Amino acid sequence: MVKPSHRNASKQDSCYDRVGSLTTNVADGFTMIAVGDLIVARPLTAGQGLGFDAIVKMLHDADVTFGNLETNIFDIRTFSGSPQAEYGGAYHVSLPALGPDLKAMGFNLLSRANNHSLDWGVEGMRETGRVLDQNGIVHAGVGETLSQAGAARFLETSRGRVALVSFATTFTPLSRAADPAGEAPGRAGVNSLRLAEVLVFPSGMLESLRRIGNELPHRDDHEDPNRVVLAGMSSRVVCKAGDKPGYSYEADARDLAEIIRNVRRGKQFADFCIVTNHGHEPGRWSQEPSDYEQSLAHSLIDGGADAYVAHGPHQLRGIEIYKGRPIFYSLGNFIFDDLRTPVAADMFAAHGKDPRTDTDADVSVAEMVTWGFSQPVFYESVVTVSRFEQNRLAELRLYPIDLNRSERFANRGTPRLASKPQAKAILERLQKLSKSFGTKIAMENNIGVIKPEPRSPR
Incomplete structure (x- = not known):
């Protein structure tokens, strides 16, 4: 047998080094669209008009279009599960027709680790996954065990392979996934960071x-x-x-180590890695991220992530650019269509309603008032468009959106591009929220623009 020369062995080693590399490797012009929470109870593309159509066209123009799916998808007539006594504050549910509708909107990547993942039990979690799989939408953040829930899932695009790792810091205690231990089996649920x-x-x-x-x-x-x-x-x-x-928060060291490991493993098998966190901390009232989150986002990017996307507070928080990668501390709501039905008995009782005399809509309205969701700030957000050149963020564009708060209950919650005065107000608020992170947001024709300083590649 002929032994390889040292020169050939060196080339071989270099090849293997690249296989395990954490460097970004997308083609120039790679574009990521990221939006916030999708609280959606029905298909929307057929009947929302030109305002929504303009946004749908935008979503289709990206290589990756990402959002956080904060609902379960199933047909109540054939559903084998039940609403759980412990739920995320409301029982979010949508019809199976939402699956093809999300695809028609342009979504190809969704996070699912959040406080509503198991509102309808493991059965609701599983049925939602089946609907998304049937429609070719990649999703991450829940699974039959913690290892499955925490694993990166992959999307193939013409400009590179994209990994998604999804976790939640806000979740119902019994929804936390677990791995087997000895004779004890694993537990289905959410990938969590305690x-x-x-x-x-x-x-x-x-x-x-x-x-x-x-x-x-x-x-x-x-x-x-x-x-x-x-x-x-x-x-x-x-x-x-x-x-x-x-309030101050300290991340569980074991959970954090496992998440960072999953990010590294995801990036080793992909060209680009998105990491998402669903958390309400310190509360929905706060426009500032929690004290733990900046160091967390930095450590994830240091570990291989190309973007950190947070959601959960239902309102905008600041934007940071770290090592040429975007950090979104909250993207608020993208769809806030809260026409939920059916509503479980627990939720009727929680809001002092009687299912024999009150309707599901009565309960939903009461819930919106209780949580303060009638305020305008929950109906304003942005669509973020990140364009990468030479494997670094070249430009980030922010398109302000309005979720039709002034419409009647049956029609509100669907996004449209904000009017000029409202767009200006949204961007000015985002400028203030991002200032402490050293981020400068320019305004060009009602669009926010961030152009990072050119630096050497990571």
Whole structure:
């Protein structure tokens, strides 16, 4: 047998190095469209008119069109599951015709890890996946085990292979997926990143809380002078010192390590990798991301991600460009069509309604009021179009959209391009939210434009 020369062996090693590379490898002109939450209860392409048609045309022009699917898809007449006692705040459901309609809109990549993934149990999760698979839409974030839920899923495009890793920091506790352990089988559900919430108080207020904690009959001794733990029969609240009252979050180290590993593995088998996070923290009221999220986004991009897309607060948050990659801290709502039916008995009870006299729409309206979703900020967002040249973000365009808040209940929630005054207001708000990240957003003909400074490739 002839042994390879050192020169040939070196070339062979170089080839194998490239196989496992985390570098980006898309053709010039690669375009990613990313939007926020798809809360949609019915097919929309047939009857929404020219305003929606213009956006659909835009969605079809990209190599990748991504959104977060925050609903279940099945036919209640043949559905074998049931609404769960623990649900994500509302029972989101849509007809099977939504599958081909999402494809007709232009969506080819969807995240599914969120707090509504198991509103209708494992059966709803599985049926939704079947509908998406039948329509050729790639999706990630849920699965029969944690390994399946966390795994990257792949979309083939003419400009490169795209990986998607989807996880959630906001999820119902019983929806969290798990892997087998010994004889115990795995559990179907959501790919989750658990967060430990800590309340932050100035030192004087913290001392007052410490005195309260010391008076409780079941005290939790904690030696850290900068922390107070208030422990009870069914709860444990951790407080720490800070400049002002607020919330702080610490990511579970095991969950984070597994997510970063899945990102690396996804990028090794793809040319481009998108990572998405569905989280409400610190609350839907906040226009600022949580304190943990910037370092998380940076670490994911360092680990191979080409874009970080967050959703969940249902309103816009800032945009950052890090190492030539876009970070969207929240893209708000893209479709907020909340005509949900059927509504489970638990939701009727939660809003003081009676299924014998009140309707599903009555409950939905009450839920919107309870959560404050009638405010204009939840009906304004952007369609983001990221164009890559030489494997770096060359330009990011932001198209402001209006979700028809002023329409009657049956017609609101579907996007159209915002009017000139509204577009200006949306972009000015996004400029302010992005300023702390060093992001400059120019305005050109009612469109936001971000052009990153040219740098050497990663």
